[in-house]
Amino acid sequence: MKTYLDLCRHILENGQEKDDRTNTGTKSVFGYQMRFDLQEGFPLLTTKKVHLKSIIHELLWFIKGDTNIKYLVDNDVKIWTDWPYQKYKQSMDYKNETIEEFSEKIKTDSEFASKYGDLGPVYGAQWRNFNGVDQLSYILNEIKTNPSSRRLILSAWNPAEIKNMALPPCHTLIQFYVNKGKLSLQLYQRSGDVFLGIPFNIASYALLLLMVAQVTNLEPGEFVHTIGDAHIYSNHYEQINKQLTRTPRALPKMSLNKNIRHLEDFRIEDFTLSDYNPYSGIKGKVAV
Numbered sequence: 001m002k003t004y005l006d007l008c009r010h011i012l013e014n015g016q017e018k019d020d021r022t023n024t025g026t027k028s029v030f031g032y033q034m035r036f037d038l039q040e041g042f043p044l045l046t047t048k049k050v051h052l053k054s055i056i057h058e059l060l061w062f063i064k065g066d067t068n069i070k071y072l073v074d075n076d077v078k079i080w081t082d083w084p085y086q087k088y089k090q091s092m093d094y095k096n097e098t099i100e101e102f103s104e105k106i107k108t109d110s111e112f113a114s115k116y117g118d119l120g121p122v123y124g125a126q127w128r129n130f131n132g133v134d135q136l137s138y139i140l141n142e143i144k145t146n147p148s149s150r151r152l153i154l155s156a157w158n159p160a161e162i163k164n165m166a167l168p169p170c171h172t173l174i175q176f177y178v179n180k181g182k183l184s185l186q187l188y189q190r191s192g193d194v195f196l197g198i199p200f201n202i203a204s205y206a207l208l209l210l211m212v213a214q215v216t217n218l219e220p221g222e223f224v225h226t227i228g229d230a231h232i233y234s235n236h237y238e239q240i241n242k243q244l245t246r247t248p249r250a251l252p253k254m255s256l257n258k259n260i261r262h263l264e265d266f267r268i269e270d271f272t273l274s275d276y277n278p279y280s281g282i283k284g285k286v287a288v
C-alpha cells in the first residue's frame with residue numbers, strides 16, 4: 001500500500017490549508033487518482049490495522065438497500081452511529097443518554113430504531129431505488145449481457161434527495177469496465193478523509209469489485225480510485241506521520257465463498273481474509 005502512503009505524502013507536501021464544514025481544519029488537494037490491481041492482493045492498509053468486519057457489513061447493508069443503522073448496530077458496527085445520535089440529541093425525547101445507551105436502545109427497541117436510526121435516502125436507497133430505478137440490478141444485467149458498454153454507471157448522488165440525507169454521499173459515482181474477461185471499477189469520491197474514510201473506502205469498493213466479478217463470471221481487474229477534495233484533518237497529522245514511518249507489508253488475500261452466485265446472497269461468513277499482518281491500529285477522532 002505504498003500507493004496510499006504516496007497520497008499522504010502528496011497532501012502533506014502539496015496540500016493547502018482549507019477550512020471545512022466541521023471546523024476542524026484540513027490540508028487538502030483537489031483531484032487525485034490511485035490504482036489497485038486486484039491480482040496483486042487485497043488492498044487493505046498494512047500501515048495500521050483496519051477493521052474489515054465493519055466494511056463488509058456496511059457493504060452488505062448498502063446492497064440490501066437498507067438505510068437504518070439498526071442492522072449495523074446489531075452487528076456492532078459503529079461507523080454511522082454519530083449522525084443519528086447528533087440528531088437524537090436535538091430531539092424532545094433526548095434524556096442525556098450516552099452514545100452507548102443510544103446504541104443499546106436502537107438494538108432493543110425497534111420502534112425507537114425506526115424513529116431515530118434512519119439516515120434518510122443514503123447509499124442503499126439510491127443503489128436500489130433511485131427515483132424508482134434499481135441501479136444495482138440494472139448494472140449486473142448490463143455487465144452480463146452488454147459487457148462492452150461504456151454506460152455501466154451507478155450514481156448515489158441524487159440532487160433532489162440530498163436535503164433528506166444525514167450526510168450527502170461521499171462516494172458519488174461508480175463505473176464498471178469490462179475488457180478481456182476482466183472487470184474493473186472506478187469510483188469518483190467527491191470528498192475523502194484520508195486517515196479514517198479512505199482506507200475503508202478502498203477496501204469497500206475493492207470488495208464490491210470482487211463480489212460483482214464473481215457473480216458475473218469475470219476476473220477482477222483494477223480498482224481505480226479518483227478523489228475530488230482529498231484531505232487530512234489537522235487532528236490526524238500525527239497519525240498519518242506515524243504511518244509514514246512504517247514500511248508497508250505484503251498485501252493480504254481475500255477469498256469469497258465460490259458458491260454464491262447472486263450479490264444479495266453474500267453473508268459475513270462468505271468472506272475470508274488471509275495473510276493480513278498489519279502494524280498496530282491507530283486511533284483518531286472522526287469529524288462530525
Ligand SMILES: Nc1nc(=O)c2c([nH]1)NC[C@@H]1CN(c3ccc(C(=O)N[C@@H](CCC(=O)O)C(=O)O)cc3)CN21
Pocket residue numbers: 050051054078079080167193196197198200281282283284286287288
Ligand atoms: N469526517 C468523516 N470522515 C469519514 O471518514 C466519514 C464521515 N466523516 N462521515 C461518514 C462516514 C463514516 N465513516 C467513518 C466513521 C468512523 C470511522 C472510525 O472511527 N474508524 C475507526 C474505528 C473503526 C471501527 O470502530 O471499526 C478506525 O480506526 O478506522 C471510520 C469511518 C466514513 N465517513
Ligand SMILES: O=c1ccn([C@H]2C[C@H](O)[C@@H](COP(=O)(O)O)O2)c(=O)[nH]1
Pocket residue numbers: 021167168170171191192193194196197198201
Ligand atoms: O465514505 C466516506 C464518507 C465520508 N468521508 C469523509 C469525507 C469528509 O471528511 C466527510 C464528509 O464531509 P463533507 O463536508 O460532506 O465532505 O466524511 C469519507 O472519507 N469517506
